[in-house]
Amino acid sequence: MTTLTQDYQITWEKLPDDYKLPDDPVDNINQPALAAALTESLQLDGKISANALATTNYGICATINNKIVIKAPDWAFIAKINVSREEVIRSYTPQLQGDIPVIVMEFVSDTQETEYSIKATYPPGKWFFYERILKVPNYIIFEPDSGSLEMYRLQNEQYILQESDQNQRYWIAEMNLYLGVWQGTRENRTGKWLRWWDEQGNFLPWGTELAEQERQRAERLAAQLRAAGIEPED
Numbered sequence: 001m002t003t004l005t006q007d008y009q010i011t012w013e014k015l016p017d018d019y020k021l022p023d024d025p026v027d028n029i030n031q032p033a034l035a036a037a038l039t040e041s042l043q044l045d046g047k048i049s050a051n052a053l054a055t056t057n058y059g060i061c062a063t064i065n066n067k068i069v070i071k072a073p074d075w076a077f078i079a080k081i082n083v084s085r086e087e088v089i090r091s092y093t094p095q096l097q098g099d100i101p102v103i104v105m106e107f108v109s110d111t112q113e114t115e116y117s118i119k120a121t122y123p124p125g126k127w128f129f130y131e132r133i134l135k136v137p138n139y140i141i142f143e144p145d146s147g148s149l150e151m152y153r154l155q156n157e158q159y160i161l162q163e164s165d166q167n168q169r170y171w172i173a174e175m176n177l178y179l180g181v182w183q184g185t186r187e188n189r190t191g192k193w194l195r196w197w198d199e200q201g202n203f204l205p206w207g208t209e210l211a212e213q214e215r216q217r218a219e220r221l222a223a224q225l226r227a228a229g230i231e232p233e234d
Contacts, residue, residue, distance in 0.1 A: 011063040012095035030144050031107050035075040041204035053078040059091035062133050071129050073104040102174035103138040115141050131159050147181045147192035
């Protein structure tokens, strides 16, 4: 499948099995934790279907003017793939293997600001690749230390910075969820986290939060039984 964009010929081809993928280290120790937290709450709430992908530092491919380009966003969500998961173990090629990602995220961790790169020559910058080649509808740039969150929405083929709502959240229409920043502790990290909220304003909990909610529910029930003169069973 071939797409023409300005002076670029974009071909959606499967990555060759012998292609050596980049083995770059993760830029920041917080990145895997932030990504895992985003995925976990979606999974627990049943938001990731059997043919969806939530990816972390995972190669998304396109061939531009006969040269393979691979970018690995810190987190991405693909609503539907049309091949078996065995076929996308190493990398994913949109159009050929399924949908364009509905959202990609980069967690800012260096001073080079590669997340904003509009470099069009090979290899293209991240911004250019997501906006002009993949045409991902939502691009998030998050700075974990400060909690700065920028959401860019693809409008008229270019990314436009969006304003948050009155709750400092952003609506992701393709996921039917809000995205925002939350302060708290998870897995020994206290700081700013990205969280999902549903249409009613309820955040999607993590497993530890669900367990705590269940414990509190059990304690309330036990207290009610004791108040009625019934000793609850252990």
